[in-house]
Amino acid sequence: MSRFFPHTPYAEDQPLHRTILTTHVLYRGFQAGAIGGIMNGMVRSLVTTIRTGSSSTMFAGWSALQRSTGIGSVVGLGAMVVILPLRMWGKTEIEWKDRSWRLLENKGQMAVDDWSLSGAVLMPLYMFMRKHNGERLGWKMAMGRAGIGSTAGIIGYLGWTYLINGGAL
Known part of the structure; x- marks a missing residue:
């Protein structure tokens, strides 16, 4: 996502500083909520499976x-x-510019953005192309698929960077 914004050599020249920082923070909030939702959903599914004693509830x-x-x-x-x-x-304009400039300067942050945005776009596309078996697709399902994809993108980034590349960006 960060690649879509212009990046200047100096923080004080950074255009779109409020947009960059706002977009970043909102997307990270979306991701943090998705991770919390995934953990909640997994625990609830596991508890239901244990209570019923049936593994068929795991697929539901x-x-x-x-x-x-x-x-x-x-x-x-x-x-x-x-x-x-x-x-x-109460923050000054240069503080907004500096924070947004540092986000764009950070190579690791750019890589996380690339991987997570790819997952957030590809997962819902894949799921929309699959046969739905009559299930209703509302906003919860659409946002959930984007959140799961974004989280999968982050996990993919971590695996690629630390397991395959040995920590090199």
Whole structure:
């Protein structure tokens, strides 16, 4: 996502500084909520499987996991809508520019953005192209698929960087 924004050699010249920082923070809130939703969905599915004693409920848990992730994603995004203005209240323009410039300068941050955005786009596309078996696709499922894809992208980045490349970017 960060690659879509211009990046200048000096922080004080950074254009779109509020847009860059706002986009970054909202997306990270979305991701944090997705991870919380995934964990909640997995625990709920596991508890249901243990209570019923049937492994067939684990397969029904995929829809529940997507819905839980969707709700978590929206909650995380909403939390950042409130927290960002509170955190940046009273900050000068150069502070906004410096923070956004440092985000664009950080190679690791750019790689995380690339991988997670790829996952957030590809997962819903893949799922939309699959046969839906009559399940209703609402906002929870759509956001859940994007959240799961984004999380998978981050896991892919971590695996690629630290397991395959030995920590080199």
